[in-house]
Amino acid sequence: MERAGLLKFWDSSVGKKVVMGATGLILVAFVILHMAGNLQFFAGAERFNAYSHLLQVDLIEATWILRLTLLVAVVLHITAAYQLTMRNRAARPADYVKREPQVSTYAARTLRWGGVYLLLFIPYHLMHFTIGNLHPAFARGQAYGNVVIGFENVWIGIFYLGAMAFLALHLYHGTWAMFRTLGVARPSNDPLHRRLALALAIIVPAGFSLLPLSVMLGLVR
Amino acid sequence: MRVLLHVWRQAGPGATGRLVDYEAADISPDMSFLEMLDVVNDRLTVKGEEPIAFDHDCREGICGSCGMMINGAAHGPMKLTTACQLHMRSFKDGDEIWIEPWRAKAFPVIKDLVVDRGAFDRIIQAGGFVSAPTGSAQDGNAIPIPKQNADQAMDAAACIGCGACVAACPNASASLFTAAKITHLGQLPQGQPERMKRALAMVHQMDLETFGGCTLFGECQEACPKGISIDTIAQMHRDYMLATAIRREESAIGGTG
DSSP states (O other), rough: OOOOOOHHHHHHHHHHHHHHHHHHHHHHHHHHHHHHGGGGGGGGGGHHHHHHHIIIIIHHHHHHHHHHHHHHHHHHHHHHHHOOOOOHHHHHHSSOOOOOOOSOHHHHHTTTHHHHHHHHHHHHIIEEEEEETTTTOOOOTTHHHHHHHHHSSSSHHHHHHHHHHHHHHHHHHHHHHHHHHOOOSSSOOSOOSSSSSHHHHHHHHHHHHHHHHHHHSSSSO | OOEEEEEEEEEEETTTTTTEEEEEEEEOOSBBBBHHHHHHHHHHTTTTTTOOOOSSSSSSSSOOOOOOOEEEEETOTTTTTOGGGBBGSSTTOEEEEEEEOBBBTTTTTTEEEEOOHHHHHHHHHHOOOOOOOOOOOTTTTSSOOOOHHHHHHHHHTTOOOHHHHHHOOOOOOOHHHHHHHHHHHHGGGGGGGGHHHHHHHHHHHHHTTTTTTOOOOOHHHHHOOOOOOEEEHHHHHHHHHHHHHHHOOOOSSSSSO
């Protein structure tokens, strides 16, 4: 029997790719907001703890709606990515002895591995700063202190910076590809050129990295 | 000039293949790549060996028959050029050249460098056409077409179906080929009645043929001897999404006969 419209859409390689683009859009919007919110760390403990209180107490219902939206987006994004990767591998059972990539970027070629790194990073990050069970001295409501203590171990800081490096690569390819996949990119004489994706790939991970770096370099305590 | 070739030799569809070395001496830099292979094959025939099988037809870069991976790049090192229009002056005396067939599950090797590209024909059969009444041709300019649409349609129509996009794609995806056909017909008034049906059917067939999916590496656009843009892939996605949203089964309740 012929499958109904949306299931058929999900079965197709184009449909799965569109799902990746649409969920990617949600995730890109989230990391921009998350990064901007984090920068309040540099406005001092009082301001940062108040921001944490706003999200964790005053707006907790909205926070849960956001969390569930993100969870659904991440699950769909990863499921589509995994299924497409398996199909793509199967599409070339016998590989070339010699194949020279001509224009594909390092970001595009490492995207899947970066995704795996981020998949390991995100649960750790939640248990580190949100749930606190992997934090050495987690104190609820003391977001500022939690960040400072959380990054005292230099290896944890390096693990975070590694995640930001992969996030940069993910944004550099993903944000550009997203607009083309969703069919909203305007026709271009140089379709491989990217401006917005480059800006996001620099600004967002750099903004995030300021927190662990400032703690690791002893600028904040 | 003299070049050292590493050529994929495979006796038949199921046979195990391997790279075989051939030295090609006394090659003129003005020979095309295929003429160089002709010379190698002549010498193999004289020695009583099996010549290297490769596809070719027009040898002027417009038929889409030829195509092989040359030094890891589809159709070789020159941009916007098919293997038949590549000349030996693109190489240096003493160069080593790796020659392999297109690699994709959907393009099984028939022999040596010849692959079966029937999968492309089946994608076209699924919807890469317009249904037009027979009879005398309409006046060419009877239907006004905006310049931009005509340009995009003609650029996409330049696709010769050689398979370089699939060969160059790390995912062995046929997205550029399918998107070129969808864009070519979808930009023209004559292609409108079947536009939604076409997008659904061609993408579906592309998947059935076991091609991979698009991850926008951009390799296809670079390899395409006709310079088809990955903008066509965005067009394919637009048509496919719209078709999923609005396409309805054919039905007539009243008023149609």
